[in-house]
Amino acid sequence: xxxxxxxxxxxxLLDLYTIxxxxxxxxxxxRATSSMxxxxxxxxxxxxxxxxxxxxxxxxxxxxxxxxxxxxxVVEGYDxxxxxxxxxxxxxxxxxxxxTTTNGTKALHMARARAYQxxxxxxxxxDFLCKWLKQQDKDVLLLCAGWKDxxxxxDTLFAGAVVRELKSSFTQFxxxxxxxxxxxxxxxxxxxxxMMKSSHSHRLAALNIEExxxxxxxxxxxxxxxxxxxxxxxxxxxx
Amino acid sequence: xxxxxxxxxxxxLLDLYTIxxxxxxxxxxxRATSSMxxxxxxxxxxxxxxxxxxxxxxxxxxxxxxxxxxxxxVVEGYDxxxxxxxxxxxxxxxxxxxxTTTNGTKALHMARARAYQxxxxxxxxxDFLCKWLKQQDKDVLLLCAGWKDxxxxxDTLFAGAVVRELKSSFTQFxxxxxxxxxxxxxxxxxxxxxMMKSSHSHRLAALNIEExxxxxxxxxxxxxxxxxxxxxxxxxxxx
Numbered sequence: 001x002x003x004x005x006x007x008x009x010x011x012x013l014l015d016l017y018t019i020x021x022x023x024x025x026x027x028x029x030x031r032a033t034s035s036m037x038x039x040x041x042x043x044x045x046x047x048x049x050x051x052x053x054x055x056x057x058x059x060x061x062x063x064x065x066x067x068x069x070x071x072x073x074v075v076e077g078y079d080x081x082x083x084x085x086x087x088x089x090x091x092x093x094x095x096x097x098x099x100t101t102t103n104g105t106k107a108l109h110m111a112r113a114r115a116y117q118x119x120x121x122x123x124x125x126x127d128f129l130c131k132w133l134k135q136q137d138k139d140v141l142l143l144c145a146g147w148k149d150x151x152x153x154x155d156t157l158f159a160g161a162v163v164r165e166l167k168s169s170f171t172q173f174x175x176x177x178x179x180x181x182x183x184x185x186x187x188x189x190x191x192x193x194x195m196m197k198s199s200h201s202h203r204l205a206a207l208n209i210e211e212x213x214x215x216x217x218x219x220x221x222x223x224x225x226x227x228x229x230x231x232x233x234x235x236x237x238x239x
Numbered sequence: 240x241x242x243x244x245x246x247x248x249x250x251x252l253l254d255l256y257t258i259x260x261x262x263x264x265x266x267x268x269x270r271a272t273s274s275m276x277x278x279x280x281x282x283x284x285x286x287x288x289x290x291x292x293x294x295x296x297x298x299x300x301x302x303x304x305x306x307x308x309x310x311x312x313v314v315e316g317y318d319x320x321x322x323x324x325x326x327x328x329x330x331x332x333x334x335x336x337x338x339t340t341t342n343g344t345k346a347l348h349m350a351r352a353r354a355y356q357x358x359x360x361x362x363x364x365x366d367f368l369c370k371w372l373k374q375q376d377k378d379v380l381l382l383c384a385g386w387k388d389x390x391x392x393x394d395t396l397f398a399g400a401v402v403r404e405l406k407s408s409f410t411q412f413x414x415x416x417x418x419x420x421x422x423x424x425x426x427x428x429x430x431x432x433x434m435m436k437s438s439h440s441h442r443l444a445a446l447n448i449e450e451x452x453x454x455x456x457x458x459x460x461x462x463x464x465x466x467x468x469x470x471x472x473x474x475x476x477x478x
Contacts, residue, residue: 009390012252016388125377151248153414175392178436182425185420197417 004139005166007176010146011107013089023138024115025129025162027122027155028145031082031209032069032104033226034122034216036233039097040086041124041222046232048098049105059098065091067099072209084215096232103145111143112228120226120233123158123191127220129176130165141167142180153183153198155190160184191217243378244405245399246415249385250346256417262377263354264368264401265363266394269344269382270321270448272310272465273361273455275472278326278336280363280461283472285335286357288344298337304326306338311448323454335471342384350382351467359465362397362430366459369404372477379405381419392437393423396430399423 006093008014034037048064050056053075056066068074069081080086082101099105111118116138121129133140142162144155144162158191167173187194206233225236247253266272275286287303289295292314295305307313308320319325321340338344349358360368373376374377382402383394399419406412406420424431431453464475 009248010252013249016251060362084314126329134247147414150413151415151418155394156414156418173387175386175395175437176390178392179390179395180420183421186421198414234260 001138002135003170004172005142005152005163005170005177006140006174007142007144007156007163008179009144009151009156011103011110011143012015012146013158014107014110014143014150017141019111019115019141021116021138022141023117023133023136024111024141024143025121025133026104026120026143026145027106027107027158028101028107029154029158029216030049030124031084031212031216032099032145033082033120034124035082035087036099036104036120037122037222037224038084038224040223040226040233040235041090043091044087044095044097046096046234047226048096048232049108049224050098051099051105056100063096065095065097067097069101073100075134080220083133083209084174085212086170101148103147107143107145108228115123115141117167118228119236121158121162123217123219125224125233126158126165127154128223129225130162131226133162133166134169153236154195156180156186157187157194161188161237181237241296241411242409243411244381244402244409244416245379245404245413246381246383246395246419248383248390248395248415249348249388250342250382251385251388252347253349253382256258256362256380258350258354260355260377261380262358263332263350263380263382264358264360264372264373264459265343265344265347265382265384266397267340267343267351268361268397269456270323270451270455271338271340272359273325273363273466274321274323275338275359276345276361276364276463277323278331279474280324280463283326283334283336284331284456285473286335286465287335287471288347289337289339290348292339292346295337295339301390302335304334304336306336308338308340310341314458322431322451323447324330324451340421342386345382346382347467354380357467358475360397360401362400362456362458363461364463365404367462368464369401371464372401372405373408379409393434395419396426396433397425400427412477438442464468
């Protein structure tokens, strides 16, 4: 069977791809999609990604946890943002989280408007996600959320990790796949050190979230694939 | 002095960059910008890049050479396309060439609309270009023409080669610079073999232009920097 895998390096390029019959993996590893994976793995019932900070407010009196991040910081007045340490069992088990972030939620909504299926990837669920993707009979688009529509290293490295795992099951690749995989191969021995080269990393350092970055670069801590059903992310029932 | 260098991976992302005070290097190494460099180095008086095939026709009776390429092939009825072997001394010395190509001329026109200066890069003039860029006091944007607005390997590799040469003279880099430089470092020992991984390369192989590809991947054959003055590319007078 012919199967295609492609890497879309930023949401600004998504219109170039035909995704109506594809599974789109949304990637924003620092930190939105890592926190989504970790939160659902820790028993959150659902995560509702919304585009705007104000959109969170309509969920205020429904008993949901409200999370809002802009430019890497928790928005004033909100319980928390997108740090994975806010998505522990103690905090999210049995709860629904409404979340808006600078890049990740925007990419999610763009993908959802056209894709066959939208799922969430992060280093935390790399193997589990790849095993599932292999078993489907669909083309795959790896959508890097980037930083304000620009290319970023960390999302590209994760896309490369997925390409590396999946390529024996696919027959067609674009140039972004080749680049992402080669960059991951260069970086994988020590992702954290490689990430120090990133401009985003300098920005993150300024935000004092070094512990978050270390957490998000861990491989295979979780066995959950968040999937978009309606307006909610829920754990994919992979049985 | 603070100086910034950035890599714009496809023209579809150009709007994200502030280039009003920057030198933009347009890169379409297979084959438009290689042929432009080679043609001016071989004594062509000027190259006029035009957006549409039909735009060439208005220059028909002016004694200009007309060149048109679409999807890698010479457009029917035109003298030649963008193969560098059409830009030899015998063919172009003293002449003006009107040229339209799938990706390169589009990127040129987009850059020209806003940039402080637009120059042309290819492996053929790598060192000569880098020496000149170092001596300017402007920020630099390396604009990859890509393939129909998508990322491609060959233009990114060339951008990486430039970053590698220039980085000691600059203080700010974006993530695309890091990626491009690392990919070039991986590929530089044998650019042709690395390029075999590229989807574009497969397409080019189908066009039977292997000799063109080899030619365009040669380093430092030329000592000319094409610069956009008005609607024409002319050799920069670097004295």
